[in-house]
Amino acid sequence: MVFSSLTFLLLFLPLTLLLCFARPGIRWRNGVLLAASLLFYAWGEPVWVLAMVGSAAVNYLCGRMIGRTKAPRRRRLWLIVGVATSAALLFAFKYAAFFANTFLALFGAKRSVAGPRLPIGISFYTFQVITYTVDVYRRKTPVQKRFDDLLLYVSCFPQLIAGPIVQYGDIQPQLARRESTPDGFSAGMQRFVVGLSKKVLLANVCGQALAAMPQAGEAALSVGGAWYAALLYTLQIYFDFAGYSDMAIGIGRILGFTYKENFNYPYISRSVREFWRRWHISLGSFFREYVYIPLGGNRKGRARTVINTFAVWLLTGLWHGANWTFVVWGLFYGIILALDSLLRKRGGKGLPAPLGWLGTLVLVMFGWMIFYYPTLGQGFAHIGAMLGIGASGLMDKAALTVVRTYSLFPALAFAASLPVAPLLNKLRLPDRAREVLRVGWLSGCLALSVLFLVGQSYNPFIYFQF
Amino acid sequence: MKRKLSFVTALWWEILLAILGLFLVLLAGKQPRPSETENRMLAGFPEVSAQSVVSGDFMSGFESYLSDGFFGRQGVIDFSERLLGRFSTLKGDELFAARAADMEQRLAEEGAMQAQADAPQTDVEAVEADSAPEAATAALIEADDDMEEDVDAGEQLSGEGLPVTAENSYLWLKRVDGGRKIIYKYDNAQIQSYSETLKYIRALLPDDGVVCFTQVPLAQIANRWTDQRDTYCGWGSTVELVLEKCLEGTQGIYVFNTMEILEPHMDGDVPMFYHTDHHWTAEGAYLVLEQMLKAQHLPVIPYDEYTYKSMKGKTNGDGRSDTFNALYPLLPGHSYVVTRRTDATEIHLMNYGHASYTTFMNNSRQPWRRVVTGANTGRKALVICDSFGNALTPYLLPYYDEVHMCDFRVNYYDKAAAGGSIGELIAYHGIDDVYIITSTANGLRKDNSLKYLPMYLAG
Numbered sequence: 001m002v003f004s005s006l007t008f009l010l011l012f013l014p015l016t017l018l019l020c021f022a023r024p025g026i027r028w029r030n031g032v033l034l035a036a037s038l039l040f041y042a043w044g045e046p047v048w049v050l051a052m053v054g055s056a057a058v059n060y061l062c063g064r065m066i067g068r069t070k071a072p073r074r075r076r077l078w079l080i081v082g083v084a085t086s087a088a089l090l091f092a093f094k095y096a097a098f099f100a101n102t103f104l105a106l107f108g109a110k111r112s113v114a115g116p117r118l119p120i121g122i123s124f125y126t127f128q129v130i131t132y133t134v135d136v137y138r139r140k141t142p143v144q145k146r147f148d149d150l151l152l153y154v155s156c157f158p159q160l161i162a163g164p165i166v167q168y169g170d171i172q173p174q175l176a177r178r179e180s181t182p183d184g185f186s187a188g189m190q191r192f193v194v195g196l197s198k199k200v201l202l203a204n205v206c207g208q209a210l211a212a213m214p215q216a217g218e219a220a221l222s223v224g225g226a227w228y229a230a231l232l233y234t235l236q237i238y239f240d241f242a243g244y245s246d247m248a249i250g251i252g253r254i255l256g257f258t259y260k261e262n263f264n265y266p267y268i269s270r271s272v273r274e275f276w277r278r279w280h281i282s283l284g285s286f287f288r289e290y291v292y293i294p295l296g297g298n299r300k301g302r303a304r305t306v307i308n309t310f311a312v313w314l315l316t317g318l319w320h321g322a323n324w325t326f327v328v329w330g331l332f333y334g335i336i337l338a339l340d341s342l343l344r345k346r347g348g349k350g351l352p353a354p355l356g357w358l359g360t361l362v363l364v365m366f367g368w369m370i371f372y373y374p375t376l377g378q379g380f381a382h383i384g385a386m387l388g389i390g391a392s393g394l395m396d397k398a399a400l401t402v403v404r405t406y407s408l409f410p411a412l413a414f415a416a417s418l419p420v421a422p423l424l425n426k427l428r429l430p431d432r433a434r435e436v437l438r439v440g441w442l443s444g445c446l447a448l449s450v451l452f453l454v455g456q457s458y459n460p461f462i463y464f465q466f
Numbered sequence: 467m468k469r470k471l472s473f474v475t476a477l478w479w480e481i482l483l484a485i486l487g488l489f490l491v492l493l494a495g496k497q498p499r500p501s502e503t504e505n506r507m508l509a510g511f512p513e514v515s516a517q518s519v520v521s522g523d524f525m526s527g528f529e530s531y532l533s534d535g536f537f538g539r540q541g542v543i544d545f546s547e548r549l550l551g552r553f554s555t556l557k558g559d560e561l562f563a564a565r566a567a568d569m570e571q572r573l574a575e576e577g578a579m580q581a582q583a584d585a586p587q588t589d590v591e592a593v594e595a596d597s598a599p600e601a602a603t604a605a606l607i608e609a610d611d612d613m614e615e616d617v618d619a620g621e622q623l624s625g626e627g628l629p630v631t632a633e634n635s636y637l638w639l640k641r642v643d644g645g646r647k648i649i650y651k652y653d654n655a656q657i658q659s660y661s662e663t664l665k666y667i668r669a670l671l672p673d674d675g676v677v678c679f680t681q682v683p684l685a686q687i688a689n690r691w692t693d694q695r696d697t698y699c700g701w702g703s704t705v706e707l708v709l710e711k712c713l714e715g716t717q718g719i720y721v722f723n724t725m726e727i728l729e730p731h732m733d734g735d736v737p738m739f740y741h742t743d744h745h746w747t748a749e750g751a752y753l754v755l756e757q758m759l760k761a762q763h764l765p766v767i768p769y770d771e772y773t774y775k776s777m778k779g780k781t782n783g784d785g786r787s788d789t790f791n792a793l794y795p796l797l798p799g800h801s802y803v804v805t806r807r808t809d810a811t812e813i814h815l816m817n818y819g820h821a822s823y824t825t826f827m828n829n830s831r832q833p834w835r836r837v838v839t840g841a842n843t844g845r846k847a848l849v850i851c852d853s854f855g856n857a858l859t860p861y862l863l864p865y866y867d868e869v870h871m872c873d874f875r876v877n878y879y880d881k882a883a884a885g886g887s888i889g890e891l892i893a894y895h896g897i898d899d900v901y902i903i904t905s906t907a908n909g910l911r912k913d914n915s916l917k918y919l920p921m922y923l924a925g
Contacts, residue, residue, distance in 0.1 A: 001525075005529055005532075006529070006532040006533055006536070007528060007529055007532055009483065009486075010483055010486045010532075011532075013483060014483040014484040018484070043525050044522070044525065045522075046519060046520050046521075046522055046525070047520065205550065401556070404554065404555045404556050405553070405554045405555075405556055406553050406554070407553050407554065407555045408553055409550075409553045448546075448549075450486065451542050451545060451546050452546050453533070454533055454536045454539055454542045454543060454546075455542070455543040455546055455547070
């Protein structure tokens with residue numbers, strides 16, 4: 001089930017909330033939430049819901065075993081069993097066919113292996129369940145004795161299938177005790193509607209425009225058309241993913257959970273480093289906490305730091321998908337950040353702010369084009385066309401039609417990706433008037449989103465595929 | 467105070483969603499139903515079974531059901547399109563072109579998808595399933611390649627009324643500056659091949675039988691002209707001339723140029739095409755049938771001798787609405803859906819409850835239908851058509867004892883359901899005359915006419 005579907009919006013969400021708040025008490029609410037979460041996942045994955053439950057069960061048992069024993073080697077053994085089981089599941093579904101095909105291609109085989117269909121959200125819940133076992137092993141958090149609570153942490157529907165990636169240590173206290181207040185409900189609902197509007201009114205329309213644009217490998221691209229398409233995808237992926245995160249954080253807040261922010265206006269960044277501090281923050285935190293630092297981080301010399309950095313970026317790329325495009329996309333950022341570190345250490349001052357911002361945006365757009373296309377050839381052809389290499393002129397007719405069809409829309413969408421809302425919040429208005437205005441405006445957005453959803457039979461989130 | 471406000475707003479959100487959800491569940495139509503505007507079947511409530519739940523079909527079907535069954539769906543879609551349209555700086559002409567292309571694309575895609583869904587039914591269907599997606603792709607490429615070519619006033623495409631000697635024939639809009647906007651190009655070899663199809667049909671009929679053919683432009687093309695009189699002043703087509711030339715020497719086949727017939731009437735007060743729908747009006751259909759009857763030296767019943775029910779349709783995204791003048795046929799006309807040649811289920815001839823094009827012939831889409839007219843002329847007619855035949859057929863009733871209808875499109879014709887190939891059924895039912903009424907979307911550039919009609923004729 002997707003958040004931006006009528007089923008979720010008008011049936012699942014109101015019914016779940018009604019049931020959740022029908023009785024007081026954390027056990028009732030957790031019970032309803034767990035049942036709703038399993039239904040939510042089974043709606044899209046009626047069979048593979050069992051894989052998620054299985055993964056949680058194995059890690060639950062491993063956590064219990066780690067908690068029971070004091071011998072370091074046995075503790076480590078149970079850690080390896082838990083992490084390896086989850087990682088193996090992810091590998092089998094996501095990477096086995098990719099590596100097998102790469103191996104076959106190396107030996108010139110003409111056959112290829114077809115992988116199984118990827119269960120929705122497997123990358124997200126695998127990472128979440130791993131954080132539990134690792135945190136228990138590190139003694140950062142107590143062992144969870146209730147399987148239903150651990151399963152609720154793994155399967156909790158707001159963040160189940162597209163993040164933000166939550167860490168067990170952050171959620172554990174909230175599983176036992178959390179408060180749902182009218183304030184939280186109202187604020188959460190408003191945040192949810194903001195996210196829904198980003199997805200339905202901005203991301204989907206950008207996607208619609210992008211679909212009408214000529215694609216590299218299928219048509220000759222003009223310079224203007226290539227830039228316009230890159231801009232559309234840059235906006236689409238941001239509003240799509242940030243919209244989902246807003247919805248997740250909003251629903252979490254309604255239910256009394258506090259999830260960390262996942263985006264912080266990434267397109268105002270003045271360096272690529274800053275961009276990654278603002279984009280998909282929960283993924284960056286995960287890799288820093290569970291990969292980069294355990295590998296030694298920057299504490300083991302320059303060479304090791306570079307290796308660790310590349311390892312993280314390689315994994316970041318691979319996490320997004322089993323395809324060379326994602327690997328290259330990850331390494332693209334690895335190289336840029338390594339160069340950035342090098343220049344900083346040599347005392348480089350960096351670019352003036354406007355140039356830094358523009359340069360970062362251009363690099364990010366290049367990166368998205370590698371990310372967007374299914375093959376590297378298409379991605380590089382598109383970037384080439386943006387730079388005038390192999391382009392069919394400054395502007396082509398098909399692209400111009402799309403530009404004229406959507407005219408100011410991308411500009412408005414781009415403005416919406418900038419921190420405009422905080423500026424509006426600074427307007428001096430009485431609290432009551434501000435609240436009424438905000439609720440009125442967001443009710444309009446909600447109504448408009450529902451209207452747009454009626455004409456869009458299926459509108460999956462881009463990040464579902466990861 | 468702040469707490470109270472928060473409580474009220476929290477309640478407001480919950481109630482807003484719950485009320486919408488309740489409305490949705492109560493008002494969503496449970497049965498699949500056609501959408502003439504989108505030219506597809508809207509989803510009904512999906513089948514509930516263990517298998518459909520495990521496979522996920524139930525869930526995806528339910529999502530479609532809620533979306534397709536949303537109350538006031540068409541109005542909602544029109545509104546959101548109108549809202550997005552505010553961003554567009556495209557001129558009217560370009561929008562009309564985009565709409566016509568969009569409709570053709572939808573028709574082509576629908577054909578491909580339906581063919582895939584129906585694949586296992588018969589041998590013929592299996593062939594379609596293999597080839598239909600290619601057909602759809604080809605159709606799209608054709609639309610891209612063929613559409614929108616301006617020919618300046620100085621360039622001679624073909625003289626008015628002169629035999630066409632160019633390699634291709636065309637369908638165009640006349641520009642006020644004397645030039646022409648080419649809408650479609652046609653391949654003469656394909657027209658030649660289609661003429662063989664017409665000859666084949668003629669050969670199936672008795673000696674005094676006739677075949678009448680016409681191809682009707684989509685309303686999007688007609689409206690492009692009539693809504694932009696500062697740019698366009700007429701239209702034309704040479705396809706019919708080429709087809710007639712290919713049929714030279716063959717008796718009993720008449721080709722009618724709908725554009726030529728309707729052109730003098732396009733400036734009148736009575737619309738020949740709708741604005742909220744891609745079809746022609748009953749008045750447009752009547753004028754073409756009038757010419758067909760005259761060609762056969764049959765008396766023409768004046769238009770005004772019929773009585774009509776006028777129904778105002780819904781408003782479209784441009785703020786227009788259409789009046790659907792649905793005639794009451796002069797004869798009782800019992801209408802049957804025929805399966806396996808003889809099993810006949812009676813349905814209403816016209817559906818006056820619909821303020822849309824679906825009123826005509828009760829939105830007939832079945833592979834084979836038979837109307838027992840109550841006339842006593844000793845003759846039977848077959849109308850081979852897409853949905854454009856529905857507005858014309860009711861006017862045929864006084865001239866035949868039975869009027870049969872066959873929807874020849876790949877996604878509608880089913881040999882097993884109809885009980886045979888079209889050729890077999892012409893013989894079985896003793897058809898005397900055949901009328902072929904097709905829109906340009908399924909006409910002489912399209913697989914429905916060029917590939918599937920011959921296939922269904924021969925079985």
